[in-house]
């Protein structure tokens with residue numbers, strides 16, 4: 369079931385993130401990687417106007433490469449089922465002290481060579497209209513390493529509320545804080561998890577290696593804050609589905 373120990377809970381409380389050793393085995397990972405491929409196939413043409421896709425700024429061999437797909441649970445049933453997997457929900461439920469419901473779902477591909485950086489930000493700066501009790505659970509489909517641009521966190525930043533953003537961007541906090549004296553790598557083997565608070569400042573460097581690092585990011589809120597998925601995601605999901613109907617090959 370993946371129950372966190374008191375020491376893990378204390379680490380999360382202190383740092384705002386937690387790495388959990390692999391809880392999915394190789395057979396399950398093979399199936400999840402196939403699900404990621406199926407998602408890519410069923411999400412429609414890889415063109416800049418596809419509302420479900422975020423495209424890497426840099427092309428590879430003249431081809432556009434997918435950076436992120438969001439939402440995902442309406443495309444591949446296995447990825448919907450996965451949102452209820454207790455290995456993902458139990459740690460978040462333990463931290464909140466009550467059952468959780470899904471708030472957001474996405475798959476980040478961080479492809480080899482062209483996987484681009486995510487500048488330092490707090491996810492809550494995107495979610496200000498909604499509850500601030502949100503935990504993201506990352507499930508690595510591939511090994512995440514410093515070489516392929518693993519996630520990096522500023523420990524303790526979740527205690528600072530929404531941080532200043534003097535960069536002029538609504539979300540980017542400050543590039544200096546990406547320095548190794550401030551932010552730490554959250555590397556982990558395929559099948560491992562990373563949990564982090566919506567207030568925890570995080571970023572990742574580009575992936576210049578020849579190994580991609582796909583990961584699911586499911587964000588959950590406590591059930592007592594309600595199921596906002598239909599309000600937050602419903603309209604966008606419908607738009608993606610309608611768009612696909614008129615752009616299928």
Ligand SMILES: O=C(O)CCC(=O)C(=O)O
Pocket residue numbers: 476478486491517518519570571572585
């Ligand atoms: O996957 C990454 O490298 C960063 C993802 C991230 O920061 C986000 O989706 O908020």
